[in-house]
Amino acid sequence: MSTEPLTKPAVERKRKKNVINRLVENPLIGKVSYETYRDKVRDVYDGPQGALLATASLLSLHLAFGERLFRKRRFELTGVKKILDVGSGAGQIAKHLLKYADRDAQITCCDLSVEMLRRSRVRLKSNRPKYSAADVTRLPFADNSFDCVTCGYVLEHLPDARLGLSELARVLVPGGRLLLLTTEDSFGGAWTSRVWYCRTYSRHEILDTCRQVGLDVHRELWFSRMHKLLRAGGICLDLRKRA
Numbered sequence: 475m476s477t478e479p480l481t482k483p484a485v486e487r488k489r490k491k492n493v494i495n496r497l498v499e500n501p502l503i504g505k506v507s508y509e510t511y512r513d514k515v516r517d518v519y520d521g522p523q524g525a526l527l528a529t530a531s532l533l534s535l536h537l538a539f540g541e542r543l544f545r546k547r548r549f550e551l552t553g554v555k556k557i558l559d560v561g562s563g564a565g566q567i568a569k570h571l572l573k574y575a576d577r578d579a580q581i582t583c584c585d586l587s588v589e590m591l592r593r594s595r596v597r598l599k600s601n602r603p604k605y606s607a608a609d610v611t612r613l614p615f616a617d618n619s620f621d622c623v624t625c626g627y628v629l630e631h632l633p634d635a636r637l638g639l640s641e642l643a644r645v646l647v648p649g650g651r652l653l654l655l656t657t658e659d660s661f662g663g664a665w666t667s668r669v670w671y672c673r674t675y676s677r678h679e680i681l682d683t684c685r686q687v688g689l690d691v692h693r694e695l696w697f698s699r700m701h702k703l704l705r706a707g708g709i710c711l712d713l714r715k716r717a
């Protein structure tokens with residue numbers, strides 16, 4: 475899949491739009507060390523804001539649109555046997571994995587926030603997933619240990635996507651599938667960043683970084699026509715680890 479280079483007027487338009495978005499975006503991630511920032515993120519998700527995450531996902535239609543990706547098999551789970559959901563939050567993606575993955579597929583949920591893992595366990599009401607507290611930049615799993623990884627809205631909590639993407643690629647088997655969702659540098663994305671203390675990414679940046687760490691884009695996914703038109707739901711990619 476190729477990404478078209480931007481024409482000169484498109485670059486100009488993007489620059490102007492980016493000035494407004496940058497004013498709205500939360501600046502914290504660029505101002506402190508990664509360790510200090512990560513502690514802040516952990517506190518946010520451990521605390522009352524994290525307790526509202528599942529409701530926020532429901533209201534923003536993230537749950538409904540996310541389910542559609544699996545129900546309509548736009549991201550295919552049939553045949554995968556070991557799935558890792560990174561930054562599992564309140565179990566928003568894991569809920570779909572439990573419903574649509576093969577019955578004998580092992581599911582592991584991992585998150586920086588122990589409190590989010592607890593909330594996910596309560597919400598999913600299933601003893602099937604394993605839970606692990608971990609940072610996406612240092613996953614406690616061996617190389618090539620999962621044939622599918624899902625990672626929804628986590629990379630925006632990193633100063634550089636490469637730190638997370640290289641780890642996701644490392645734990646995937648060659649040919650393994652990755653469903654990646656992350657916040658785009660749109661106006662809506664800038665507001666998301668303000669609320670959740672995260673950053674945003676340009677599509678070009680994410681696509682380039684994926685290729686650099688050995689993740690090839692199988693398909694760019696869209697939740698709906700409106701999503702594609704307004705860039706409202708962020709970047710959503712179906713990737714494969716280069717064999």
Ligand SMILES: C[S@@+](CC[C@H](N)C(=O)[O-])C[C@H]1O[C@@H](n2cnc3c(N)ncnc32)[C@H](O)[C@@H]1O
Pocket residue numbers: 512515516519527531536560561562563564565566567584585586587590608609610611625626627628631655
């Ligand atoms: C916006 S929620 C996304 C939840 C879910 N994946 C979804 O798609 O709705 C982000 C989650 O990522 C977790 N997180 C943030 N930074 C992380 C990091 N460095 N490593 C692992 N998890 C992280 C947060 O604790 C939170 O539960």
